Amino acid sequence: PTAATRDGDGVLRLGGIPATALREHFGTPLWVLDEDEVRATARRTLDAFRAAAALHGVQARVYYAGKAFLSAEVVRWVTEEGLAVDVCTGGELAVALAAGADPARLGFHGNNKSVAELEASVEAGIGSIVIDSLIEIERLAAIVDRRGVRQSVLLRVNSGVHAETHDFLATAHEDQKFGFTLTDAAAAASRIRELPGLDLVGLHCHIGSQIFGTAGFEESASRIVELHAELLAGGELPVLNLGGGFGIAYTSVDDPTPIEELAMGIADAVARQCEVRGIPIPNLAFEPGRAIVGRAGVTLYEVGTTKPVEVDGAERLYVSVDGGMSDNPRPALYGAEFSARIASRASDSEPVLVRVVGKHCESGDVVVDAEYLPGDVAPGDLLAVPATGAYCFSLASNYNYVPRPPVVALRGGEARVIVRGESIDDLLARDAGLTGHPEKGI
Ligand code: LLP
Numbered sequence: 433p434t435a436a437t438r439d440g441d442g443v444l445r446l447g448g449i450p451a452t453a454l455r456e457h458f459g460t461p462l463w464v465l466d467e468d469e470v471r472a473t474a475r476r477t478l479d480a481f482r483a484a485a486a487l488h489g490v491q492a493r494v495y496y497a498g499k500a501f502l503s504a505e506v507v508r509w510v511t512e513e514g515l516a517v518d519v520c521t522g523g524e525l526a527v528a529l530a531a532g533a534d535p536a537r538l539g540f541h542g543n544n545k546s547v548a549e550l551e552a553s554v555e556a557g558i559g560s561i562v563i564d565s566l567i568e569i570e571r572l573a574a575i576v577d578r579r580g581v582r583q584s585v586l587l588r589v590n591s592g593v594h595a596e597t598h599d600f601l602a603t604a605h606e607d608q609k610f611g612f613t614l615t616d617a618a619a620a621a622s623r624i625r626e627l628p629g630l631d632l633v634g635l636h637c638h639i640g641s642q643i644f645g646t647a648g649f650e651e652s653a654s655r656i657v658e659l660h661a662e663l664l665a666g667g668e669l670p671v672l673n674l675g676g677g678f679g680i681a682y683t684s685v686d687d688p689t690p691i692e693e694l695a696m697g698i699a700d701a702v703a704r705q706c707e708v709r710g711i712p713i714p715n716l717a718f719e720p721g722r723a724i725v726g727r728a729g730v731t732l733y734e735v736g737t738t739k740p741v742e743v744d745g746a747e748r749l750y751v752s753v754d755g756g757m758s759d760n761p762r763p764a765l766y767g768a769e770f771s772a773r774i775a776s777r778a779s780d781s782e783p784v785l786v787r788v789v790g791k792h793c794e795s796g797d798v799v800v801d802a803e804y805l806p807g808d809v810a811p812g813d814l815l816a817v818p819a820t821g822a823y824c825f826s827l828a829s830n831y832n833y834v835p836r837p838p839v840v841a842l843r844g845g846e847a848r849v850i851v852r853g854e855s856i857d858d859l860l861a862r863d864a865g866l867t868g869h870p871e872k873g874i
Pocket of ligand 1: 500678721762
């Protein structure tokens with residue numbers, strides 16, 4: 433959390449609480465999420481997009497992309513701050529509904545929503561469903577017809593902008609599973625408009641995640657507005673959803689664009705393109721996940737062993753912690769970079785090159801690939817790894833039968849568990865070889 437300070441004795445405080453007290457009370461590994469920071473970031477993000485939209489006389493809605501981190505408390509924090517919520521499975525939908533989110537302010541995504549998921553969304557009275565394929569159009573139409581209701585939908589379009597490589601001038605469409613190409617979208621829109629049970633309210637596009645500059649978003653926005661303008665001939669399209677993907681700083685070299693600047697840049701790009709086409713500017717929607725929760729999370733680990741390893745005359749200290757790829761698979765999955773520091777004490781020992789690794793039986797189980805830590809880093813030290821609020825809890829696994837840690841929220845100088853940790857018994861409870869075979873086979 434940004435509210436991290438050091439005590440006189442060098443102990444890191446998170447949201448006003450000594451990291452050592454968090455360890456004593458909740459154990460390690462521990463996912464810590466700063467509620468005050470999530471709320472403040474949610475508000476700031478909403479304000480930024482609303483202000484940018486207002487400059488062009490339209491409204492903005494911000495959906496929190498629940499895939500980044502979803503629990504009942506988090507749903508309540510972001511909805512209380514005025515955000516809507518984007519879910520992409522029946523499970524995420526269930527969490528949002530159970531937490532009391534207004535169904536009308538939920539959006540449902542996904543390239544392969546099951547019939548059961550579509551049924552559950554329609555039954556809940558979900559605000560919008562983002563259509564991802566021709567098959568899904570017919571599937572959803574059958575469901576709403578049977579129920580005699582009407583459902584608002586958006587059409588997901590692939591703008592062809594390659595965010596990952598920042599090769600945003602590429603014109604070839606991306607070879608990926610989501611949405612319709614710019615060319616195929618018009619036919620899909622016409623089909624939706626033929627169906628009385630479906631109400632096409634707008635287009636949707638999402639170009640990727642952890643994106644730093646504004647250029648890719650702006651390029652994508654102007655391409656999508658071209659299509660939006662064409663489709664206006666067939667009926668109204670009050671909404672344009674431009675997705676999420678706004679990057680955050682993981683390490684000191686990362687320099688993301690401030691959200692206010694991004695919001696202005698994207699809204700300007702939309703407005704410019706609308707002006708060129710002589711069409712009204714639609715209301716805007718966005719779906720940030722990482723940018724809302726990423727920086728508000730920190731993971732605490734305890735060092736178990738250290739081991740110097742010499743490679744080509746250079747020494748690196750391996751520092752093993754009590755978690756790893758089961759609570760943060762991002763380094764293994766994406767080569768993602770994080771940083772680490774000792775949280776339990778000060779040290780004036782010379783910094784040495786370390787690699788922070790986990791406890792899993794796999795050499796790719798790295799938490800921080802390269803970091804300088806005080807040379808006296810030792811068993812029992814507490815390590816803090818910042819910026820783990822997004823896609824760590826949500827991507828976690830039980831690899832090697834490691835129970836998932838609890839999530840602790842910080843608010844106003846207090847800490848409480850918002851998702852309980854697992855025990856080994858929780859894991860054994862699923863093993864039918866131990867519990868008997870309650871489910872009938874065939
Ligand atoms: N909207 C859609 C349609 C998405 O697919 C995503 C992310 C978002 C919004 C939110 O993107 P964000 O603002 O969080 O970047 N597991 C990966 C990230 C996968 C993102 C998938 N979709 C990671 O750990 O980096």
